[in-house]
Amino acid sequence: MNGTALRTLSEAAPLDLVSDFPAIPTGWAYLDTAATAQKPAQVIDAITRAYAETYATVHRGVYQRSADMTLAYEAARRRVAGFIGGQPEEVVFVRGATEAINLVAECWAGTQLKAGDRILLSTLEHHSNIVPWQLVAERIGAHIDVVPLTADHRIDLDAMAAMLTEQHKLVALAHVSNVLGSVLDARRAADLAHRQGAKLLLDGCQAVPRMAVDVAAIGADFYAFSGHKLYGPTGIGVLWGRTELLDAMPPYQGGGSMIDRVTFARTTYAPPPARFEAGTPHIVGALGLAAAIDYVEGIGLDRIHAHETALVREAREALKQINSVRLFGPEDSAGIVSFAVEGVHPHDIGTILDEGNVAIRAGHHCAQPLMDALGVPATARASFGVYNGPADIEALARGIERVTRIFG
Numbered sequence: 234m235n236g237t238a239l240r241t242l243s244e245a246a247p248l249d250l251v252s253d254f255p256a257i258p259t260g261w262a263y264l265d266t267a268a269t270a271q272k273p274a275q276v277i278d279a280i281t282r283a284y285a286e287t288y289a290t291v292h293r294g295v296y297q298r299s300a301d302m303t304l305a306y307e308a309a310r311r312r313v314a315g316f317i318g319g320q321p322e323e324v325v326f327v328r329g330a331t332e333a334i335n336l337v338a339e340c341w342a343g344t345q346l347k348a349g350d351r352i353l354l355s356t357l358e359h360h361s362n363i364v365p366w367q368l369v370a371e372r373i374g375a376h377i378d379v380v381p382l383t384a385d386h387r388i389d390l391d392a393m394a395a396m397l398t399e400q401h402k403l404v405a406l407a408h409v410s411n412v413l414g415s416v417l418d419a420r421r422a423a424d425l426a427h428r429q430g431a432k433l434l435l436d437g438c439q440a441v442p443r444m445a446v447d448v449a450a451i452g453a454d455f456y457a458f459s460g461h462k463l464y465g466p467t468g469i470g471v472l473w474g475r476t477e478l479l480d481a482m483p484p485y486q487g488g489g490s491m492i493d494r495v496t497f498a499r500t501t502y503a504p505p506p507a508r509f510e511a512g513t514p515h516i517v518g519a520l521g522l523a524a525a526i527d528y529v530e531g532i533g534l535d536r537i538h539a540h541e542t543a544l545v546r547e548a549r550e551a552l553k554q555i556n557s558v559r560l561f562g563p564e565d566s567a568g569i570v571s572f573a574v575e576g577v578h579p580h581d582i583g584t585i586l587d588e589g590n591v592a593i594r595a596g597h598h599c600a601q602p603l604m605d606a607l608g609v610p611a612t613a614r615a616s617f618g619v620y621n622g623p624a625d626i627e628a629l630a631r632g633i634e635r636v637t638r639i640f641g
């Protein structure tokens with residue numbers, strides 16, 4: 234790639250934060266942030282401090298350390314609520330987006346839907362926004378419809394408008410596609426769903442690390458994401474749900490913390506969010522997630538978005554120079570570029586790139602129906618984070634040139 238293009242990028246994408254990330258050695262192009270983000274020292278330090286200095290259980294202890302940890306845990310909940318424009322009591326800590334979506338499928342759809350009702354998904358959904366709905370639909374006799382994509386690989390909201398009926402009780406869509414980076418017009422999706430009386434769940438896994446999200450401004454009903462894709466720890470994620478929806482839902486799991494009063498004759502439950510947090514929670518995970526939110530908000534989500542869209546633009550330009558490369562997704566994708574190299578299996582691309590210290594993901598990305606729609610078994614995917622820069626794009630382009638040389 235030429236020097237002019239690199240200069241344009243460094244002007245448009247001035248973030249230079251790789252030194253915050255101790256697990257990224259010099260010269261390693263980590264381009265798999267859509268799978269999981271590397272962790273900044275600020276998050277690692279918050280986790281270490283919590284275990285090494287302030288650790289105790291929450292919600293139970295009568296001693297000061299536990300009371301302090303409870304305050305920190307609930308402060309993390311408020312931090313998450315502020316980050317996405319919700320209220321603290323609407324924030325349920327879960328293991329990740331997968332658990333969040335399963336929780337809604339089980340406790341909302343499983344109790345509110347009846348035989349003959351319909352659920353609307355899209356072609357590009359991650360398996361974790363498909364399979365939970367299939368499980369519940371099968372159980373209650375509901376049906377699933379699938380919104381197709383536009384020619385430039387976005388969820389086709391015009392098609393969705395034509396497909397929605399009064400039988401549709403729920404629309405569940407990715408806010409940003411983990412394969413294509415396509416950004417949903419979430420406000421329009423909410424309006425379309427609500428016009429037919431359906432609720433909207435957004436899978437925000439790939440959105441929250443890449444753009445400012447305001448669930449109230451969108452008008453969403455449920456919003457799910459994972460901490461580990463947001464520079465936070467694994468094992469912690471968030472289900473945000475409107476108060477009146479959470480209030481009406483039965484518990485997901487039974488155990489400690491989620492109860493009001495237990496007797497063998499009858500047990501009553503705590504109000505949300507505690508109702509959905511059975512057992513000792515991932516205390517330090519919540520604190521680590523709050524530290525991750527401090528980190529990205531310290532940079533600014535708008536700056537992160539500009540940085541990653543500039544990287545996408547430059548990566549697409551660089552890959553377009555290579556004849557045998559086929560690009561997927563829209564030009565303005567958010568931080569994610571999927572591609573294929575003619576005659577080369579994506580796994581071979583990944584292996585050859587790894588030899589050149591470039592880490593990408595190759596496979597179906599837990600989106601097999603999307604692979605079917607694209608007519609490929611798998612894609613290669615480069616996804617960006619705040620630590621990536623022009624050198625990583627250059628390394629990617631050099632690696633792909635090497636792939637084409639090796640495969641002739």
Ligand code: PMP
Binds near residue numbers: 331359407436459
């Ligand atoms: N949805 C999307 C769009 C994702 O990218 C992912 C993770 N690849 C998930 C859901 C599932 O997230 P987790 O595995 O952290 O539960």
